[in-house]
Amino acid sequence: MRSYLTASAVFALLVGIVALVADRVPSLANAVPPPRLAWAFIPQGVPEGAPFAAWFGFDAAAPSGLPAAVQLRVCDLEGACLLGARKAVTERSSSGLVTITRALPPGEYDLHLLVLRPNRLGVTRTVQVVSRRVTYGG
Amino acid sequence: MAVSRGSALPSTSGAWAILAIVCLCVVATGLATGGVGQLTAPSVAAPPLMPPTAFGGCGEPAFIAGSGEATGGELRAFTNALVLVPGCEAAGRLLLTGSLARGVGPAVSVTYVGAGGESTGWYGEVDTGGVEVPLPPATRALVSFTNDLASGAEDRNLRLEVAP
Numbered sequence: 001m002r003s004y005l006t007a008s009a010v011f012a013l014l015v016g017i018v019a020l021v022a023d024r025v026p027s028l029a030n031a032v033p034p035p036r037l038a039w040a041f042i043p044q045g046v047p048e049g050a051p052f053a054a055w056f057g058f059d060a061a062a063p064s065g066l067p068a069a070v071q072l073r074v075c076d077l078e079g080a081c082l083l084g085a086r087k088a089v090t091e092r093s094s095s096g097l098v099t100i101t102r103a104l105p106p107g108e109y110d111l112h113l114l115v116l117r118p119n120r121l122g123v124t125r126t127v128q129v130v131s132r133r134v135t136y137g138g
Numbered sequence: 139m140a141v142s143r144g145s146a147l148p149s150t151s152g153a154w155a156i157l158a159i160v161c162l163c164v165v166a167t168g169l170a171t172g173g174v175g176q177l178t179a180p181s182v183a184a185p186p187l188m189p190p191t192a193f194g195g196c197g198e199p200a201f202i203a204g205s206g207e208a209t210g211g212e213l214r215a216f217t218n219a220l221v222l223v224p225g226c227e228a229a230g231r232l233l234l235t236g237s238l239a240r241g242v243g244p245a246v247s248v249t250y251v252g253a254g255g256e257s258t259g260w261y262g263e264v265d266t267g268g269v270e271v272p273l274p275p276a277t278r279a280l281v282s283f284t285n286d287l288a289s290g291a292e293d294r295n296l297r298l299e300v301a302p
Contacts, residue, residue: 039189041202041220043247043282045261050245050284055189055203055220095203097218099284130187135258 048137057095072100106137196226223279230273236264237295
C-alpha cells in the first residue's frame with residue numbers, strides 16, 4: 001500500500017513538473033510569442049446609454065496563427081464585475097473595437113481590456129491587461 | 139466474537155497520503171496552467187497604451203480605427219470610429235454634428251491628449267444641432283464614436299470639422 005502511494009505521489013509530481021516546464025519554457029514547445037497590444041484607447045467619459053468601449057491595435061505580425069481574443073470587463077468600485085463577449089483577433093482584425101454592456105447606472109467604473117490566449121493545456125489565460133477608471137453618464 | 143477490520147478501507151496514514159496526492163495534483167495543475175486569469179480581477183495599475191498620434195497635420199483629422207471619409211479639416215465617420223485630431227499651436231474648435239435616426243444621435247467622447255496626459259474634453263450624444271468643443275493649443279484630441287442606446291447595430295454618421 002505504502003509503495004503504491006509513494007509511486008503515485010512521485011508520478012503526480014513528475015506530471016506537474018513536466019507541465020510546468022512545458023508551459024513556462026517556450027523553446028521546449030516551439031511556442032510563438034503571445035500577441036502584444038501596440039496601442040489601446042479607453043475613453044474616460046462614456047455617455048449614458050452608450051456601451052463601454054475600448055479600441056485596440058496589435059503589432060502587425062503578432063496575431064499571426066494565434067487564437068488570441070480580446071474581452072472587456074467592467075467592475076464597479078466595490079469589485080463586482082461583468083464580462084463582455086470575447087472577440088477573436090486575427091490578422092484581418094488586428095485592430096478594432098470591443099464593447100460591453102450599456103445597462104449600468106451612471107457612476108464610476110474600472111474598465112479592463114483583456115488579451116486572452118489559450119495555453120498549451122487549453123486553459124485560457126489573460127496575457128495582457130489595460131485598465132482605466134471610467135465615468136459613465138453623469 | 140472476533141471482529142475483523144475491513145482491509146478495503148485505507149488506514150489513517152493511507153488516507154492522509156491520498157489527500158496529499160490530491161493536493162499535490164491540484165497545486166501542480168495550478169502551477170502549470172498559471173491559474174484561470176479571468177477569475178481574478180487584474181489591478182487597475184496597468185498603464186494605458188497610447189494610440190498612434192504621430193500622423194496628420196494641424197487641423198486635419200484622421201482615422202485611427204473605423205471608416206469614413208476625411209478631407210482636409212472635415213471628416214465624416216461611421217459608427218465605432220476612433221479619430222485623431224492633431225494639435226495646433228493656436229486654440230481651435232471641434233464642430234461635431236450627428237445624423238438622426240429615430241430621433242437619436244451618436245454617442246461621442248472627446249479626449250484631450252496634451253503634455254500633462256489625457257483628460258476628458260466632452261462626452262454625450264450629438265444630434266443635428268451639433269456640438270462645439272474647444273481644442274486648446276498644442277493639444278491633440280481623440281474623438282471616439284459608438285452607437286447610442288436606441289440605434290442598436292445601425293450605423294450613424296458623425297461629421298467632424300476643425301475650425302480656428
